[in-house]
Amino acid sequence: MIERIWSGQSPLWLLLLPFSWLYGLVSGLIKLSYRLGLRRAWRAPVPVVVVGNLTAGGNGKTPVVVWLVEQLQRRGVRVGVVSRGYGGKAAHYPLLLTPQTSTGEAGDEPVLIFQRTGAPVAVSPVRADAVKALLAAHPLQIIITDDGLQHYALARDKEIVVIDGARRFGNGWWLPAGPMRERAGRLRSVDAVITNGGEAHTGEIAMTLQPGLAINLQTGEKRSVDSLPQVVAMAGIGHPPRFFATLEQAGVQPVKTISLADHQALDEAQVAAFINDKQSLVMTEKDAVKCREFARPQWWYLPVDATFAGSQADELVDTLHALVR
Template identity: 70%
Template sequence: MIERIWSGDSGLWRLLLPLSWLYGLISSLLRLCYRLGWRKAWRAPVPVVVVGNLTAGGNGKTPVAIWLVQALQQRGLRPGVVSRGYGGKAKVYPLVLDSTTTTGEAGDEPVLIYQRTGAAVAVSPKRKEAVQALLAKGDIDIIITDDGLQHYALARDFEIVVVDGQRRFGNGWWLPAGPMRERASRLKSVDAVITNGGQAQDNEIAMRLMPGQAINLRTGEAQPLSALANVVAMAGIGHPPRFFSTLRQHGVAPVKEVPFADHQDYSEAQLTALTGKDQILLMTEKDAVKAKRFAAANWWYLPVDAELPPEQEKALLNRILALKSHS
């Protein structure tokens, strides 16, 4: 229902307009306070790059953050990652992740980034505290914030916005009548716009999510996606249809598609019940970090990687690398 409202297919968005006006007023005033210096943003001693979005969930932001961390690591830098840690409830903040940190403590996306990149990752509702915790524990050259475009309390040196190239901005209204955290005009002030799928517009960088091999949650065995048959697909991400579409585009026709809410936690019984005899349960990597501790032998996940055009990728990375030389 929410997708139909946000896309404009349902007229119910009009009933939510008063709440959207209030949301827009509050968010605009907050940003204005920082622009005018009435509220002070804290500036880290190293460059800060924000990877965020203008809409609520499901744009491909975290794969872009992973791509950026790995690209910087390949160039000899030591990036650290900070996040709100949505969905996690740590006993103490800031929380610096290690191999024992659970998604219940840190949230699914920070754990996913930590496991994929090996970079230092910290979570806290106050990004300043997360940055300080990382800097106190070791040498960090640059900070990447996974989300946080609207967290103006942390000064930033470079802003990347990830846009869903198919859904774009829906009906264009602020939450909850539409999907917008900020209006589309905000794109004029950011440093780069990466468009996930669909058609990239002028001055946007086209990006696509490329699946790798399917990986068994229990054993770590890797198999080509095409080798899997009798598949039940599940996805607890911001936009589950994208995952199901990716499977079909690469030759997998699931016998059943099961969408879950973004950041949803799972139980063993809940996921076990999804498959019958001789069926495979195939999930996203974001789901896998929550389900691995109780995984069954027939559970697999599909990692995806952000892929940018080589020339645009090189140009974007050069701009970000230049931040380090000027710090």
């Protein structure tokens, strides 16, 4: 239903417009308070790069963060990542992630980034505190923030926005009548726009998500996903249909698809009930970090990597690399 409202297909968005105006007014006043100097943003002693979005829901932001971290690491740059840690509840903040940190403490996306890249990661509702904790523990040269485009309390050197190329901006209205955290005009002030799927507009960097081999959660075995028997697909991300479409493009027609809420907590009994003994459960990597501790033999996940054509993406990384020279 929410997708129909945000796309403008359902007239119910009109009933929500007063709440959207209020949302836009409050967010606009917060932004203005920083511009006028009524509030001060904290500036880190190293460059800070924000990777965020203008809309609610999954846009492919986390794969972009992973890609940027890996690209900078290959250039010899010491990179750290900070996040709000949505979906987690730590005993204290800021929280520096370790191999023992659970998704219940840090949230699923920070754990995924930490496990995939090996980069230092810290979470805190106050992102400046997370940056300070990282810099106190590691000699980092640059910080990437996973989300936080609208978190103006942390000064930034570069802003990157990730767009869902298929859905774009829906009906264009602020939450809750539409999907927007900020209006589309905000794109004029950012440093780069990455468009995930669909058709990239002029000046945007086109990106696709390329699936790898399916990986067994219990054994680490890797297999082509189309070789798995009777696939049941599970996705707890911002836009589950994207994952199901990725499976279909890989030659898999799931016998069943299960859409979960973004960042939804999972337990063994709940997940085990999704399949029978003859079926294979294939989930996103984001779900896998929540299920690894209680995984069963038929559970697999399908990692995806951000891929780019042309030279624009490499030029973006070169620009970020230049910040630390």
